[in-house]
Every structure is written in structure tokens, then in C-alpha cells.
Amino acid sequence: MKIIATNKKAYTDxxxxxxxxxxxxxxxxxxxxxxxxxxxxKDSFCRIKDGEIYLLNLHIPPYRFGNIYNHDPERPRKLLLHRKQIDRIWGKIRQEGYTVIPTKIYFNDRGIVKVEIAVAKGKKSxxxxxxxxxxxxxxxxKEYLKR
Structure with missing residues (x-):
């Protein structure tokens, strides 16, 4: 598993x-x-629309050799999950305070891009x-025990 990026702010917020x-x-x-x-x-989150889940505001920079076939850096991207998983997530986010955020993006063992998403509740200050x-x-x- 090769990790491309992690959302460090997700674990603190x-x-x-x-x-x-x-x-x-x-x-x-x-x-x-x-x-x-x-x-x-930065500021990325997931939304459920028409029974499908989308990842919004994930910034993937344009490919420098892509010329006219390049992609929009912040386009909405569809996530692939089983229906039961989407229904479970939908049930959680209907509760007050829950949201769906991406925590990391990585290549799995076969070279396929995967996203780890989390159902999370915002922390208070x-x-x-x-x-x-x-x-x-x-x-x-730990410092004291080392001495």
C-alpha cells in the first residue's frame, strides 16, 4: 500500500x-x-446525492503533460461503495453533528486508487x-521513564 496523501486535520478536528x-x-x-x-x-468532504456518494473539494493538480485532455482539479468525484455501506453512512449522518470526511488516499497492492472515508463528529474547542x-x-x- 502506497499512501499518496493523508488528512492530518481530520484526526485533530x-x-x-x-x-x-x-x-x-x-x-x-x-x-x-x-x-x-x-x-x-483542504476543505474536502463527502455528500450523498441520489443514493450515490461524492467526494467534493479534493484537489488533484493538473497533469503537466495532459494538454487539452487534462482534468478539472476540483471536480466532484464519485466514490464506489456497496449499497449497504451507503445506507449505513446515510443513517449516521442524519444524526446531528456527523459528517463524512476523507482521511487518506492511497494505491492498494494492485495499483488501484482507494480513498479511506470516515464518519466523524466535530470536536469542540x-x-x-x-x-x-x-x-x-x-x-x-515517556521522557521521565527513559531516564
């Missing part, structure tokens, strides 16, 4: 409830661009502060 591996519908220049440049998750305090305390304990 959200409490991850469930994760799913999804296929993604791409055009040829997008795959080539992912192999070269990677992708950016006081939750973030408590998490930072816990990390600092754990870090100090």
Missing part, C-alpha cells in the same frame, strides 16, 4: 466513528497526476485542548 475503504472514479490524467504530485484534502494536554503529559511521562 473530528472524533472518528467508523472508516470505510472506497474506490474512486478517476480519469487517466488524474491517476498520472496522483503518481507524480499527490493530492490536497475544549475537547481539542484536553487532547493536547493529554499528549503533553504522555510525552513527559
Amino acid at each position: 473530528y472524533i472518528i466513528d467508523e472508516t470505510y475503504e472506497a474506490g474512486i472514479v478517476l480519469v487517466g490524467t488524474e491517476v498520472k497526476s496522483l503518481r507524480e504530485h499527490g493530492a490536497s484534502f 475544549h475537547d481539542k485542548r484536553e487532547e493536547i494536554k493529554k499528549k503533553e503529559i504522555d510525552k513527559r511521562i
